[in-house]
Amino acid sequence: MRQAGRSLPEYRALRGEHSMLDLCRTPDLIVEVTLQPVRRYGVDAAILFSDIVVPLQGVGIGLDIVEGKGPVIDRPIRRERDLDRLRPLEPSADVPFVLEAIEALADDLAVPLIGFAGAPFTLASYLIEGGPSRQHTRTKALMYSETHLWHRLMERLADITLSYLRAQVEAGAGAIQLFDSWVGALSPDDFVTYALPSVERILNGLGDLNVPRIYFGVGTGELLSAMANSGCDVLGVDWRTPLDVARRRTEGGVALQGNLDPAACLGPAHVMEERARDVLRRGGGGGHIFNLGHGVLPETDAEALARLVDVVHAWSPDDE
Amino acid sequence: MRQAGRSLPEYRALRGEHSMLDLCRTPDLIVEVTLQPVRRYGVDAAILFSDIVVPLQGVGIGLDIVEGKGPVIDRPIRRERDLDRLRPLEPSADVPFVLEAIEALADDLAVPLIGFAGAPFTLASYLIEGGPSRQHTRTKALMYSETHLWHRLMERLADITLSYLRAQVEAGAGAIQLFDSWVGALSPDDFVTYALPSVERILNGLGDLNVPRIYFGVGTGELLSAMANSGCDVLGVDWRTPLDVARRRTEGGVALQGNLDPAACLGPAHVMEERARDVLRRGGGGGHIFNLGHGVLPETDAEALARLVDVVHAWSPDDE
Numbered sequence: 001m002r003q004a005g006r007s008l009p010e011y012r013a014l015r016g017e018h019s020m021l022d023l024c025r026t027p028d029l030i031v032e033v034t035l036q037p038v039r040r041y042g043v044d045a046a047i048l049f050s051d052i053v054v055p056l057q058g059v060g061i062g063l064d065i066v067e068g069k070g071p072v073i074d075r076p077i078r079r080e081r082d083l084d085r086l087r088p089l090e091p092s093a094d095v096p097f098v099l100e101a102i103e104a105l106a107d108d109l110a111v112p113l114i115g116f117a118g119a120p121f122t123l124a125s126y127l128i129e130g131g132p133s134r135q136h137t138r139t140k141a142l143m144y145s146e147t148h149l150w151h152r153l154m155e156r157l158a159d160i161t162l163s164y165l166r167a168q169v170e171a172g173a174g175a176i177q178l179f180d181s182w183v184g185a186l187s188p189d190d191f192v193t194y195a196l197p198s199v200e201r202i203l204n205g206l207g208d209l210n211v212p213r214i215y216f217g218v219g220t221g222e223l224l225s226a227m228a229n230s231g232c233d234v235l236g237v238d239w240r241t242p243l244d245v246a247r248r249r250t251e252g253g254v255a256l257q258g259n260l261d262p263a264a265c266l267g268p269a270h271v272m273e274e275r276a277r278d279v280l281r282r283g284g285g286g287g288h289i290f291n292l293g294h295g296v297l298p299e300t301d302a303e304a305l306a307r308l309v310d311v312v313h314a315w316s317p318d319d320e
Numbered sequence: 321m322r323q324a325g326r327s328l329p330e331y332r333a334l335r336g337e338h339s340m341l342d343l344c345r346t347p348d349l350i351v352e353v354t355l356q357p358v359r360r361y362g363v364d365a366a367i368l369f370s371d372i373v374v375p376l377q378g379v380g381i382g383l384d385i386v387e388g389k390g391p392v393i394d395r396p397i398r399r400e401r402d403l404d405r406l407r408p409l410e411p412s413a414d415v416p417f418v419l420e421a422i423e424a425l426a427d428d429l430a431v432p433l434i435g436f437a438g439a440p441f442t443l444a445s446y447l448i449e450g451g452p453s454r455q456h457t458r459t460k461a462l463m464y465s466e467t468h469l470w471h472r473l474m475e476r477l478a479d480i481t482l483s484y485l486r487a488q489v490e491a492g493a494g495a496i497q498l499f500d501s502w503v504g505a506l507s508p509d510d511f512v513t514y515a516l517p518s519v520e521r522i523l524n525g526l527g528d529l530n531v532p533r534i535y536f537g538v539g540t541g542e543l544l545s546a547m548a549n550s551g552c553d554v555l556g557v558d559w560r561t562p563l564d565v566a567r568r569r570t571e572g573g574v575a576l577q578g579n580l581d582p583a584a585c586l587g588p589a590h591v592m593e594e595r596a597r598d599v600l601r602r603g604g605g606g607g608h609i610f611n612l613g614h615g616v617l618p619e620t621d622a623e624a625l626a627r628l629v630d631v632v633h634a635w636s637p638d639d640e
Contacts, residue, residue: 135582
């Protein structure tokens, strides 16, 4: 469960003392925040605590993560010459704190650690817009108007992301998640033309490492069939698309991850449990990793998540 | 094309002199802003200039429309006793300016006028959250936790909306659009349980008036089949779902409206035109009203929209 920490008092205490970027750049703190939900909930895997902008800062992009807003970029990337600011990532020099944390986690954890990076379309949207965006207007305008520049930008971001994820696996991550928050803003044709090639470049570039590759986006119902052919082993699905529908669209080619609406954890226990069992049923008892359909909402009660983990662990297809 | 005015200098000039709510509450200004895009673009229908919160203000809810943010509610609706603040709408007393504008427009316009109202789920989200929301956390929490209160709230909002739309038709609107911006945040099961009944109440309540009823939401790919059974005659589809896919999901039961990505109007002419023709092809040359898949983006060039209208008018299925 991504962002599970946000519901924990022990995480909020750390956030009271440190900025988000400080947490993301300090090995001991990355380790601690990654471990917090594993200790509390007994989940079956841990996901690296980080933010998708960390490797961008690593190559020298000036940015900050602003409370209540999200990442803000000092000088947006909008012209050919701005590309020079996106040099290749040298993980051991640029993001040593992430690798150090992964090495420590790989020793400590009894469950697999999932590495984590943002996908090129989503990174590009932050870089071009200069921050979070609802409509991705500048991003799409650039994509349509300066297609050559767009593809060069996507290639640079793919190469940064590939180096970053390879280094995470080499440091001890047992799986990786490529996180594409905004890609659901694209029509299926635009996804295939403008976003998919860079995703394939990354996922295929990890093929020799033999770790499961998870690809996740939000609002991607119409993109699932193309996403399933990106080179991923597991496809994350948000709560909008029932898993049995997602299975038909992906023709069984990949495992599915998801997809309880995070808001269901804010309701009474019986509502959450009923919906969790519905997800498990639709997941079909195989080729399915249970998860929320998006990150944990900050308002979520830690007890509710603990109960959810119990419900999932207790479920068996034979119960149905 | 909803919000077509935002791209027009003559609209921006009026917005420089008047607040959004002033524009929505002054008959002459409603008429002028509704006519502006019709004059410029030669479109085949006009949509009433308004905002979905107008009838809420009409029944006495304190609110404002804040520049760059959206509607903000003074005292959110969160408890049983808050429902008393949502009394029935008496259109001729509560929103006379809207009816007066529609009467004038019905006389002036050579094309049909589409009336306009927000749907209960979307109105409820503004009322409960107190303003625009990305995750609709409080809304869903209330929906899951206090289901009886939720349904009573939705009934009140449905009755307000039904009175409002009936009055618009009686004043001269030749069609209506029920606008459900946020309903795509719900899973299909939640849509059917928590949102659809109030939509049916409105659309069926308009049945005797014999005007086309258009129902539109954003990010509703998985909801289209349920939405098509809501009592609407026309279903709006955003750009995420290709129209041929939408046609299969709705089993041909309704006409479709849409669905060019508004951002396509920011690209070069050939990109916009190619995509517009793709929409027309997928629409199949019948049972399809061409439109953007969402409102016009403020950055859009007025010339681009004029060209788009020409492309659509010039197209024929025989060209393919």
